[in-house]
Amino acid sequence: MRKTFTIISTAAVLISSCSGPDRAFMAEDWDRVIAEYADDGENVYYDRIARLNLALAQKGELAEKAFSYTQAGSAGLLPEWSPDGENGALLSDIYFAMGYVSLSQRMAFETDVLAPEGHNPAMLARLVQTNLIFGAYKVAEKYIIELEKDPATRAWAQSQRRFLSNDAAIENDPLLSSMRRCIPEENFTSGELGLTDALRAIIKTNPKHRQAIEYLGTLYLLDMDFEAFRAFLDEFYGTEALPELPRAFSEAACMLSEMEHGYWKTVGVSQETYRNFRDFVKRLGTGLSMDRFEDTYFYYVMRANSQ
Amino acid sequence: MIHRLKTILLPALALCITAACSVKIPSSYTQVDELPHIYPDIAKTTVPVNIAPLNFKLTDAVEKAVLSLECEGIQVLVKGPSFDIPSDGWKDLTSLCRDISARVYVQDGKSWKAYSAFTIHVSPDPIDPYVTYRLIEPGYETWNGIGLYQRCLEDFTQTAIIENSKTGTNCMNCHSFADRNPEKMVFHMRGQNGGTYIIDRDKVEKLNTKTPQTISALVYPQWHPDGRYIAFSVNDISQVFHSTDRNRIEVYDSMSDVVIYDVERHEVMSSPLLMSEDRFETYPSFSHDGMKLYFCTSPARQMPEEFKSVRYSICSIDFDPETATLGAKVDTLYSHGSAVFPRVSPDGRFMMFTETAYGCFPIWHKDAELRMIDLSDGAICDMSCINSPDVDSYHSWSSSSRWVIFSSRREDGLYTRLYISHMDKDGNFTKPFMLPQRDPDFSIGFFKSFNIPEFTRGKVVAQEDAIARCAVGDKGTDIRWKD
Numbered sequence A: 001m002r003k004t005f006t007i008i009s010t011a012a013v014l015i016s017s018c019s020g021p022d023r024a025f026m027a028e029d030w031d032r033v034i035a036e037y038a039d040d041g042e043n044v045y046y047d048r049i050a051r052l053n054l055a056l057a058q059k060g061e062l063a064e065k066a067f068s069y070t071q072a073g074s075a076g077l078l079p080e081w082s083p084d085g086e087n088g089a090l091l092s093d094i095y096f097a098m099g100y101v102s103l104s105q106r107m108a109f110e111t112d113v114l115a116p117e118g119h120n121p122a123m124l125a126r127l128v129q130t131n132l133i134f135g136a137y138k139v140a141e142k143y144i145i146e147l148e149k150d151p152a153t154r155a156w157a158q159s160q161r162r163f164l165s166n167d168a169a170i171e172n173d174p175l176l177s178s179m180r181r182c183i184p185e186e187n188f189t190s191g192e193l194g195l196t197d198a199l200r201a202i203i204k205t206n207p208k209h210r211q212a213i214e215y216l217g218t219l220y221l222l223d224m225d226f227e228a229f230r231a232f233l234d235e236f237y238g239t240e241a242l243p244e245l246p247r248a249f250s251e252a253a254c255m256l257s258e259m260e261h262g263y264w265k266t267v268g269v270s271q272e273t274y275r276n277f278r279d280f281v282k283r284l285g286t287g288l289s290m291d292r293f294e295d296t297y298f299y300y301v302m303r304a305n306s307q
Numbered sequence B: 001m002i003h004r005l006k007t008i009l010l011p012a013l014a015l016c017i018t019a020a021c022s023v024k025i026p027s028s029y030t031q032v033d034e035l036p037h038i039y040p041d042i043a044k045t046t047v048p049v050n051i052a053p054l055n056f057k058l059t060d061a062v063e064k065a066v067l068s069l070e071c072e073g074i075q076v077l078v079k080g081p082s083f084d085i086p087s088d089g090w091k092d093l094t095s096l097c098r099d100i101s102a103r104v105y106v107q108d109g110k111s112w113k114a115y116s117a118f119t120i121h122v123s124p125d126p127i128d129p130y131v132t133y134r135l136i137e138p139g140y141e142t143w144n145g146i147g148l149y150q151r152c153l154e155d156f157t158q159t160a161i162i163e164n165s166k167t168g169t170n171c172m173n174c175h176s177f178a179d180r181n182p183e184k185m186v187f188h189m190r191g192q193n194g195g196t197y198i199i200d201r202d203k204v205e206k207l208n209t210k211t212p213q214t215i216s217a218l219v220y221p222q223w224h225p226d227g228r229y230i231a232f233s234v235n236d237i238s239q240v241f242h243s244t245d246r247n248r249i250e251v252y253d254s255m256s257d258v259v260i261y262d263v264e265r266h267e268v269m270s271s272p273l274l275m276s277e278d279r280f281e282t283y284p285s286f287s288h289d290g291m292k293l294y295f296c297t298s299p300a301r302q303m304p305e306e307f308k309s310v311r312y313s314i315c316s317i318d319f320d321p322e323t324a325t326l327g328a329k330v331d332t333l334y335s336h337g338s339a340v341f342p343r344v345s346p347d348g349r350f351m352m353f354t355e356t357a358y359g360c361f362p363i364w365h366k367d368a369e370l371r372m373i374d375l376s377d378g379a380i381c382d383m384s385c386i387n388s389p390d391v392d393s394y395h396s397w398s399s400s401s402r403w404v405i406f407s408s409r410r411e412d413g414l415y416t417r418l419y420i421s422h423m424d425k426d427g428n429f430t431k432p433f434m435l436p437q438r439d440p441d442f443s444i445g446f447f448k449s450f451n452i453p454e455f456t457r458g459k460v461v462a463q464e465d466a467i468a469r470c471a472v473g474d475k476g477t478d479i480r481w482k483d
Helices: A012-017 A020-026 A030-036 A046-058 A062-068 A088-098 A101-113 A121-134 A137-148 A151-163 A167-172 A174-181 A195-205 A210-222 A226-236 A247-256 A271-283 A297-306 B002-021 B087-096 B464-473
Strands: B046-048 B056-058 B065-071 B074-080 B099-108 B111-114 B118-123 B130-136 B147-152 B158-163 B171-178 B181-190 B195-200 B203-208 B218-223 B229-241 B249-262 B267-269 B279-286 B292-299 B313-320 B325-334 B338-344 B350-356 B369-374 B392-397 B403-408 B417-422 B449-456
Touching: A030 A046, A046 A062, A046 A088, A046 A210, A062 A210, A062 A247, A062 A297, A088 A101, A088 A121, A088 A210, A101 A121, A101 B229, A121 A137, A121 A151, A121 A174, A137 A151, A151 A167, A167 A174, A195 A210, A195 A226, A210 A226, A210 A247, A226 A247, A247 A271, A247 A297, A271 A297, B046 B417, B065 B087, B074 B087, B130 B171, B147 B171, B158 B464, B171 B218, B171 B449, B181 B218, B195 B464, B203 B464, B218 B279, B229 B279, B229 B292, B249 B292, B279 B338, B292 B325, B292 B338, B313 B338, B325 B338, B325 B369, B338 B392, B350 B392, B369 B392, B392 B449, B403 B449, B417 B449
Parallel strands: B046 B118, B249 B279
Antiparallel strands: B065 B074, B065 B099, B099 B111, B099 B118, B130 B147, B130 B449, B147 B158, B171 B181, B181 B195, B195 B203, B218 B229, B229 B249, B249 B267, B279 B292, B292 B313, B313 B325, B338 B350, B350 B369, B392 B403, B403 B417
C-alpha cells in the first residue's frame, strides 16, 4: 500500500473546542475516526459515513476497506451539500482529499460565508491553502492576516507566510506541491465536466495522488455502475495511477467476470479473491449464512439489490 | 482679500492644530531620499475638495511615527504609524490648498529619520457627497448579510438603505438612480419578498416585473435622466465554476433582451431591435440628454458551450421621451473585445465602459479594464492611469463629470474595492485612490465586496423600515406589456 500524507492539517489548532468523534476528525487522527465510527443500524447518516470514508481515504485504505463498513451509496462518499451549509466543511475536506482544489476552495468559501458569527477558522485555513496552491498569494495573505488575529490560529497562520510569493517553498512542501500537481492543465467548468470526469482529469494530471483514484473507483462501486467501473479499469489499471487493484476493486472485477469469463485474471485479481467470490455465488439463495462475506463488495451489491 | 485673511489666520491655525494634537516633529532627524511604504497608497493622488481624510498607515514595522501635512502655512501633525487625520485639520488643508505636502518621520532605533515628502493634489472640483453600493461576499452561491448602503464621502459615515436581515436574508441587487438623484432609486430583491422596488423620495413601490412577453423579471437597470423611464435588461443568467482558470467563476446569459419601463404607467415596452432572437442584448444606458439608448449586444451563442465566443459590442438606438418611441435603426459605437457597462458622462462628452476578452460579467475577469471614448470625435482615450493588472470594472460618473468611482480587485484579486479618480476636461485621469476609511486597515479585514458604486447628489431619505415593510407586506403591482 502506498504511503499517504496527512492532507488536511488546517484544523489541528481548533480541536480544543471539539469533543468525541469531532475531536478525532479535527485532529486528523484517522485511526481514531475509524475506530470510533459506529454504525447506527437503521439510521443512515451520510455525513458520518463520509467522514469514515475520508479517514479511510487519508490512510490509503478506502478501496481496501470501505466495504468492511455498512455503506450507503455514493451519498456516503460525497454527501449532498445542505443549503444551510452545515456539511460544507466536510465537503471541502473531501474535495481537498480528492485533489479537486477548486471545488474544495468553493466549499470552504461558501461555508465561511455562512458561518453564523465571523469566520469558520478551519475554512479560512483551507482558503489559505487553496489560494497558495493556485498561486493567489495576495488573497491568501488576507486570510493569513485574519487567522493571525486569533491566538488559537496564529502560529499556524504565521507558518504559512513562508509560502507567500514563494513557488520554491510550495514545491518543497509535500502537501502543497502534491495538491498543486493535481490541478489539471486544461481548464474545465463545472458545467462541462461532472465529478467523475473531473476526477479522471485529476488522476491523469497527478497519477500519484492515490485518493483521487480510490474515490473515483469507489464512487462507481457505490453506485453499482459496472459499465463505468469497467471503463475505469480499462483506462487506469496497469498505469502509474493503479498498478494493482485494491480489495474492493478486485472484488468488483470478479463480478465483472460473470459477464466476461476470465476477466478477473486480466486485471491481476488473486485466486483467493476469486475463489471467495465463487463461494459467495454458490451460497446465494441456499439459505446458508453469508456472514463471512459481510465485508465484501459483492455482499454490498447483494444487500443493495435486496432493499 | 482671501489672501490677506489667510495670512492673518493661518499662523494661529497652524499653532492650534499642532498644539491640540500634542504631536511634535522630532527636533533632530536624518533625511532619507526615499518615500515611506504606506497603505493605502495615497501618494501623488488628486482628491476632491470635499473628500473625507485620506487616512493611511506605514506598512513597515515602526514604533513611533509622525505625519506632517503642510501647505500654505498650515501644518497638521498626526501621530502614527497608523495616521488618523483629524477631520477639521484635513478640511482646513483641502479647502485652502491645492497641493498638500505629506512627510513622514519615523523613529529608527534611538534616532529619527524623515522620508521624502509626497504630494496630495486637491482639486477644486467637488465630488457628489454620497455613493451607494451593495456589500456582499464575492462568493459562489451563498450569501449571508447583504445590504445596500450609502456612504457619505465627506466623512466616514455609512448607513444602510436596506439590509437583507430585515427582508428574510434574501438577495438584493442592481440599484440605480435617476441622474444621481437620491430621491429616485430602483433596486431588486430576489427570492423571498422578490420584486423590483422603486423609491420616489420617501414612497416605496413594489413591482412584480415578469410578464409573459419577457424572458425574466427586470434585471440590469438604468434610469432615463428625467426619471419617467427606466431601461432594463431581461436575462436568463447562469454561472459555472472554473477548475483551474484564475477567473474562478463564469457568469453568462443564455438569453437577454432590453426593455423600457414607464414608471407612471406601469408598462414595459421594447423594439424588435432590442429583442432579437438571434442576439443577446443587455446593459442598457441612456445618453446624458435622454435621446439615445445605449446597450450591449452580441450574436447569440449556444451556452455554456460557447461562453468564450461571446463578444458584446456597444450600440445605440434613438429614443424619444416625449412619445416613448424607439428609433428604427441601431448604430454600432464600439466593437472590440467584449464591451459592457456603457456610461455617458453627464456633460455628454465621454463614454466609459468595461472591456474584457469575452462575456458579459467582467467582475470575474482578470483582464477587465476600463475604456473610454471621446464622443466628440470618437477617439479612444488613454486609461492606463487608472487600470490595473487585475479586474477593473463597474464605474459611475459624478454629477460634475470630473470624477469617476469604479470597482477594482487590484488589492488582493478577489474582494472588490472602490477607487476614485479625477478626470480633466480633456479626458486625462489622475492616479486613483481607494475609498477612504477611518481605519487604514479596514479593507484588509473586510470580507465583502463593494458592488455597483453609484454617486448621488444627496442622501437617500427613504427609511429602511419603510422599505422592509413594503417588501414583506406588499404583494406588489404587476407591470404590463405594452405592444
